[in-house]
Amino acid sequence: MYIKKILLTLVFIGLVAAAFFGYYVYTVMFKPNTAFNNETxxxxxxxxxxxxxxxEQLKPLLKNIDKFDALAKRKKYVNHxxxxxxxxxxxxxNNDIINSIRSANLPIKLSFNNQDSLEKLAGRVAAQIEADSIALLNAMKNKDFLAENGFNESTALGLYIPNSYEFFWNTSAEKFTNRMLKEYNRFWNGSRKAKAKAIGLSQDEVMALASIVYEESKQPSEQPxxxxxxxxxxxxGMPLQADPTLKFAAYKLPQYQGTIIKRVLNVHKAIDSPYNTYKYVGLPxxxxxxPDISAIDAVLNFETHKYLYFAADAKRxxxxxxxxxxxxxxxNAREYHKYLNAQGIMR
Known part of the structure; x- marks a missing residue:
């Protein structure tokens, strides 16, 4: 009788211990442990x-970080x-959280457009992925990478076709540039290459002219x-005489750093730069x-007409x-200059 009581007591203790252990496992693994109100x-x-x-990132998001620690160690996440x-x-x-952060890396939508330099592009991209702007800029300007793929520092910006792309956030600078090269080659499909050949321009020349067209007008309807x-x-054989190229050349000079040129003047036309299309014939x-994709396609599908000039419309x-x-x-130019004068825009 005495032994039976002992056995019953041991069984009871075992059941209590099992229940306690089961509850502990439940709270560690399966009990909800989030402490934020948003859905995600x-x-x-x-x-x-x-x-x-x-x-440190998880601590403010969880009710009990210690129980998360216990399971993370148990599942060997702490070392992986x-x-x-x-x-x-x-x-x-906690079990769901560990499974998520161990194997469910989510892509992001990375987008960029209208950057006028590799430096600004690197900064824009760095704000969206792990790679910092210095690493990105170094990868973008890598001479071997550019030379191997038919680019130089002047044409390198044309490699990056403005759009939205899906990337993993932890993409490295080198993986970013390699992916953009693939996107560039995908963009320049057989149809676009054939159109460039038909109008007598290389891909780099199309991109250079498209950049001028885009700076002249953001209106897709008049870009062609x-x-x-x-x-x-x-x-x-007439000089392009494109005002945006003069601004580009001016902004490279110390005296124009940090300024905004609202009106192109004769002093700008005297700048000695290969980007001065008043001074030098042909494309820069x-x-x-x-350029936006609309401007690139506008060059490839330019409108056939006899116009040689255009000026900003003061009424539109x-x-x-x-x-x-x-x-x-x-x-037409006098009408627009009169408008600028009335607005007090002298330079």
């Missing part, structure tokens, strides 16, 4: 992060950190007409800004008036 929280784990770094962007959904338990003006000038050596800001003769152009 995101953490960004760098390639150099340790478990301590990850823990994976870089990336991860989602933690409200109501997740502006491209047609420049193609007419190229055809007859590279892009003056990142953002649009232009086109002319076949210099006298008509001068009349």
């Amino acid at each position: 929280a995101y953490i960004y784990i760098k390639s150099t992060d340790t478990y301590t770094d990850v823990r 950190i994976k870089a990336g962007r991860y989602a933690i959904k409200n109501g997740m338990n 007409r502006i491209a047609g003006v420049y193609m007419n000038r190229i055809r007859i 050596p590279g892009l003056i800004a990142m 800001i953002g649009y232009h008036k086109f002319a076949k003769t210099l006298s008509q152009h001068n009349a």
Whole structure:
């Protein structure tokens, strides 16, 4: 009888211990452990992060970080950190969280447009992925990479076709440039290459002219007409006389750093630069800004006409008036200059 009581007591203790252990396992693994109100929280784990770094990001998001630690050690996550962007959904338990941050790296939508230099592009991209702007700029300017793929520092900006792309957040600078090269080659499909050949321009020349067209007008409806003006000038050997190229050349000079040129003057036309298309015939050596896809296609599909000139339209800001003769152009230009004077814009 005495032994039976002992056995019953031991069984009871075992059941209590099992129940306690089961509850502990439940609270550690399966009990919801999130402490935020939003539907989803995101953490960004760098390639150099340790478990301590990850823990610091998780701590304000969890009710009990110690129980998370216990399971992370048990599942050996503490020694196998994976870089990336991860989602933690409200109501997740520790087991779900560890599974998410270990294997569910989420891509981001990376976008860029209208950057006028590799430096600005590097800064724009660095704000969206792990790679910093210095690493990105070094990769973008890597002479071996550029030479191997038919680019130089003047044409390098043309490699980056403005759009939205899907990337993993922890993408390195080198992986970014390699991916952009693939996107560039995909963009320049057989149809676009054939059109470039048909109009007598290389891909680099198309991009350079598209950058001018885009800086002249952000209106897709008139970009093909502006491209047609420049193609007419190229055809007859007339200087492009593109004001945006003068601004680009000026901004390279110390006296124009930090300024905004709102009105092109004769002093700008005297700048000695290969980008001065008043002084030198033909296309400049590279892009003056990142053109939109609409401007690139506008060059490839330029409007056939007899216009040789265009001037900003004072009555429709953002649009232009086109002319076949210099006298008509001068009349259009005087009308716009009168508008600038009335606005007090003298330089």
